[in-house]
Amino acid sequence: GNSVTQMEGPVTLSEEAFLTINCTYTATGYPSLFWYVQYPGEGLQLLLKATKADDKGSNKGFEATYRKETTSFHLEKGSVQVSDSAVYFCALSRDNYGQNFVFGPGTRLSVLP
């Protein structure tokens, strides 16, 4: 079946440190891949996405590249800020109709000043 695996954390970093959150997936076909972020007390917000192999999604300094050969979609940011503290979810859509999303367990990130 389709699934998403990601490091669960928590991840604690100092401000301006480099961030990597690993995400790997199992899927039939060619899913679209997403990173969502959830700030305290809020719903999930789309951070970035990629829809085909070798695509790079980017937003707010975050980047992730769709790697079909390693079935991975790792999230990176060169210099984190305190305001990046949140829970990050890797996800895929199970079909090309943009439906039936499968989410990873989420990774809690804490950035210390």
Place this chain on the structure above:
Amino acid sequence: ETGVTQTPRHLVMGMTNKKSLKCEQHLGHNAMYWYKQSAKKPLELMFVYNFKEQTENNSVPSRFSPECPNSSHLFLHLHTLQPEDSALYLCASSPGARGDTEAFFGQGTRLTVV
């Protein structure tokens, strides 16, 4: 503002109560979802509606009853819940059409069953 609005934001109910959660989207989407988010558990998909038709029910207990009267509104009717049903309930929508589309989430309803 994500375009998906959930009400109420917080709800406390007794195990014998009946209540409903409401979700409304103004994005012109055709697919709507209910997710349950519990502490220390992955996000659980509960129900999927596509063009007002229920297309997925992930073995959800019958004490949760969804209703989708039109493509813009989704309800979750609750009755005789258990304390373990306490969680954040998230509604989402997506275009439901072929393409590189993503889900848009509401802010959730924090439900506490006492």
